[in-house]
Amino acid sequence: MNPPVLDISGLSIRFSGRTDPVLALREVGLSVQAGEIVGIVGESGSGKSTLALAVMRLLATGASVTAGSVRFEGKDILALPEADMRKLRGAGMAMVFQDPMTALNPVLPIGTQMMDVLFRDPALSRADKRARAVAALKRVGLPDAEQQLGRYLFQFSGGMRQRIAIAMALLQRPRLLIADEITTALDVTLEAQILDLLRDLRDEIGCSILFISHNLGAIAAICDRTVVLYAGEVIEAGPTAKILGAARHPYTKALLACDPSRIEIPTRNLPVIPGEVPDLSAPPKGCIFAARCPAALSRCVTHRPVKSLVGRDHSVRCHLIEGAAE
Amino acid sequence: MTLLSVRDLTVSYPVRGPLAGWWTGQKRFVDVVCGISLDLAEGTTLAIAGESGSGKSTFARALMGLTPFRSGSLIFDGKAPFPARGRPARAYLHQVSMMFQDPVASLSPRRTIGALITEPFRIHRPDLRNLEAEAKRLLVLVGLPADFAQRYPHQISGGQARRVGLARAVALNPRLVIADEPTAGLDVSVQGEILNLMARLQAEQSVAFLMITHNLAVVRHMSDRTAIMYMGRIVEEGPTDRVFASPAHPYAAALIAAEPSSLPGHHRHSAALKGEVSSPLHRPDGCAFHPRCPAARPLCSATAPLPQVSASGALVSCHFPLQRTPDQ
Amino acid sequence: MGRLGLCLVLILLVAAVFGPWLAPFDPFLIDVSAKFHPPSFPHLLGTDNLGRDILSRLIAGSWIAMGVGMSTVLVALVLGLILGLIAGYGPLWLDYLLMLVLDAIYAVPTVVMGLTVVTLLGPSLTTLMIVVIVILVPGYARLARTATLSMKSEEFIVALESLGASRARIILVHLLPNIAGPILIVASMDIPTVIALEAGLTYLGMGVPPPTPSWGRILQEGFAQIGDAPWIILAGGLP
Incomplete structure (x- = not known):
């Protein structure tokens, strides 16, 4: 089998600033195979955006990788010189953000911005670049792509802006696309359209x-x-059908139980997860979820659980599962 | 008993273009909310659902007198609380309050939480002296520790800011709270906490909620009646269970079918809805939904449909209401 | 750089507050026998045409400089904030009216404005302060108005309107603390400008009348003897 497109292992990231250092990610591991769509799900503060920025090596100053590696097509990108990394961004991996209005330049026409992305390719003439931009916009379903090149971002609706952002990310045909909450600001019907688009792409x-x-x-x-992802740790990973249909970690189960769309009979007493996310400047010694876990044992508080395999490609970090396996 | 009754409410904004009305001297108007009629019973929840640009937030602001409306009428508790252009009577704002979409931005950044949640008392009850006790009572009511009174808005999380917003909205024991996207941007676990809290306050104080949201899963659980809005009009309004079980308007049906679910094996039906909401500047003739409607016929682009009672008992504005959802 | 600036400000403040105790001589004491002393001991910066000690006069002048600088900026700041808040948050017609008046004042050159007011009211310390305030207010009002306009549509202001808060309450309790910060910084940086302005106007004969020892006056008097006693004007330019 080819090496995975993206392989993260043991990645730990620390933020240090004026306050106590925060251990935002701790020993995070995941891999993305060629042509695979891997989801990272987590609540606010779980570190999912930090992870995305770490892969792009765009972390803010003050954040440092304390352990682990990020391999892109077998190359350790954390060791790459900045010049090589810059070449990789866009051509190898590209990122789309939640709000295209802030991620793209509002005072440049979209065509200019798209052609700028291709500046590095000397083989392309201006006409070629233009053709590539038009093709990319057509590909994401923008009507009359040619006429739209001279327009500005604010002249488009929310769904179209996100399509333009995706078109821009795909201009250099990256092997990995990182999509950070790209449908969060969209309505359900537009969200469905964008998800269909991603799948087709x-x-x-x-x-x-x-x-x-x-x-x-x-x-x-x-x-x-x-x-x-919960509070900076991968607590469960596996095929989506397994995670959503047969979750094993108590946090995953609790999170799914909270989703009102899964509750068939209307209720005005929705399930919640009691307690708060732990303070990541001093993460607990044991399991990261122990304090809020309904089934926590004494060793959950004292010992950190190890990753155990519970099915094909399905791993869980939980003492209760280890116990069941024994 | 009907608490709030809205008839033919229309909110318009003047069009401001480079030379709009410069030559003719006439102003063009675009109707953001056009002709909404609604009734809200005391102590119940009515949800207004729709996509962005449907005018649901503008409608909420018009009810609070924050945006003047061009025509229509508003009856609260048997009386008209304010004229179309003008500030609402203080007595009305005493009984009606609003929760805003962005929980942190709706709190004055340089005031403490304690000062913020007692602001309604400072405005409406200057006779009240023991504000500290009131602040404590309200914080406990919404499940926040009493020492939160000393904190500032930037020191609390989004979910906590929501609770503060709710505490301030119910401070004067209002009879109606207008909640604009009360759970937008919240994680599912925190979303449940806020919704449960709202349901509890309704049960205890019999406050009515007018909930503006785009989250249909929330609507299904929380509201007694549901109104689906599209381009400034209510296309379907009825008891929540009936609207969800058998939506009669094609847009309502498509919106409900497009609702994502994490249940394995659930397939959402997005195919029914192509394209995006038209610009209110170029409102389609006839039924505003007809360019996107899978069941549109020539009549739909010619005349706008009038509300009629559907088979399920909801009020539907459609020439050809669905008998059953297409996906069932 | 910051520390150097702080030291200089501290020296000025100490000189202004403890002036009477620090000054080696009485700044008003005329001693004709000691006139036109070049800088030497005990007259460290020399004496002027009436034999008055220049160092002592400078120290005494710092009290006026600081007093005039700070108090005029403070008054102008308060006036500017109030006008700017009213223009930004009040009714539109009032905004137009206030901005028209303030821009008109802004358009008049400083010296012309000074000459006009002095001609009308006669030269005195009060006149000088009024001139400076009138010059400063439009700038602060504009800043406050712009900040208010950008904050007016913030959701917390809309939320307050929905609670039924009065205009005055929104302006004083909620807008003021939010817009005051940046304007306060601009105002504090204006204090030295105002001191220079005071010296400048006095030098032109519009400010503090003699024999009050102000920095501008020292310069003006020194200018007459620039050929015979250059140290007077040099020392006067020191601060």
Whole structure:
């Protein structure tokens, strides 16, 4: 088998600033195979955006990788010189953000911005670049692509803006697309359209997608595999059908139980997860979820559980599962 | 008993283009909310659902007198609380309050939480002296520790800011709270906490909620009646269970079918809805939904449909209401 | 750089507050026998045409400089904030009216404005302060108005309107603390400008009348003897 497009192992990231250092990610591991859509699901503060930025090596100053590696097509990108990394961004991996209005330049026409992305390719003439931009816009379903090149971002609706952002990310045909909450600001009908688009793009150009979202419905719709992140740790990972249909970790179960769309009979007493996310400047010694876990044992508080395999490609970090396996 | 009754409410904004009305001297108007009629019973929840651009937030602001409306009428508790252009009577704002979409941005950044949640008392009850006790009571009511009174808005999380917003909205024991996207941007676990809290306050104080949201899963659980809005009009309004079980308007049906679910084996039906909401500047003739409607016929682009009672007992504005959802 | 600036400000403040105790001589003491002393001991910066100690006069002048600088900026700041808040949050017609008046004032050159007011009211310390305030207010009002306009549509202001808060309450309790910060910084940086302005206007004969020792006055008097006693004007330019 070819090496995975993206292989993260043991990644730990620390933020240090004026306050106590925060251990935002701890020993995170995941891999994305060629042509695969992998979902990262987690609530706010789980570190999912930090993970995305770490892969792009775009972390803010103050954040440092304390352990682990990030391999892109077998190359350790954390060791790559900045110049090589810059070449990789866009051509090898590209990122789409939640709000295209802030991620793209509002005072440049979209055509200019798209052609700028291709500046590095000396083989392309201006006409070629233009043709590539038009083709990319057509590909994401923008009507009258040629006429739209001279327009500005604010002249488009929310759904179209996100399509333009995706077209721009795909211009250099990256092998990995990182989508960070790209449907969060969209209405359901537009969200469905964008998810359909992502799936088609994957099928057509075979690019892998790392799909980050807190929306379980969106994850269910397009991800082949799903990684559940809680307070900076991967607590469960596996095929999406298994994660959403036969979750093993108490946090995953609790998170799914909270989703109102899964509750058939209307209720005004919705399930919640009691307690708060732990303070990551001093993460607990044992299991990260122990304090809120309904089934916590004494060793959950004292010992950190190890990753155990509970099915094909389905791993869980939980003492209760270890016990069951013994 | 009907608490709030809205008839033919229309909100319009003047069109401001480079030379709009410069030559003719006439102003063009675009109707953001056009002709909404609704009734809300005391102590119940009515949800207004729709996509962005449907005018649901503008409608909420018009009810609070924050946006003037061009025509229509508003009856609260048997009286008209304010004229179309003008500030609402203080007595109305005493009984009606609003929860805003962005929980942190709706709190004055340089005031403490304690000062913020007692602001309604400072405005409406200057006779009240023991504000500290009131602040404590409200914080406990919404499940926040009492020492939160000393904190500032930027020191609390989004979910906590929501609770503060709710505490401030119910401070004066209002009879109606207008909640604009009360769970937008919240994680599912926190979303449940806020919704449960709202349901509890309704049960205890019999406050009515007018909930504006795009989250249909929330609507299904929380509201007694549901109104689906499209381009400034209500296309379907009825008891929540009936609207969800058998939506009669093609847009309502498509919206409900497009709702994502994380249940394995659930397939959402997005195919029914192509394209995006038309610009209110170029409102389609006839039924505003006809360019996207899978069941549109020539009549739909010619005349706008009038509301009629559907088979399920909901009020539907469609020439050819569905008998059953297409996907069942 | 910051520390150097702080030291200089501290020296000025100490000189202004403890002036009477620090000054080696009485700044008003005329001693004709000691006139036109070049800098030497005990007259460290020399004496002027009336034999008055220049260092002592400078120290005494710092009190006026600081006092005039700070108090005029403070008054102008308060006036500017109030006008700017009213223009930004009040009714539209009032905004137009206030901006028209303030822009008109802004358009008049400083010296012309000073000459006009002095002609009308006669030269005195009060006149000088009024001139400076009138010059400063439009700038602060514009800043406050712009900040208010950008904050007016913030959701917390809309939320307050929905609670039924009065205009005055929104302006004073909620808008003021949010817009005051940046304007306060601009105002504090204006204090030295105002001191220079005071010296400049006095030098032109519009400010503090003699024999009050102000920095501008020292310069003006020194200018007459620039050929015979250059140290007077040099020392006067020191601060």
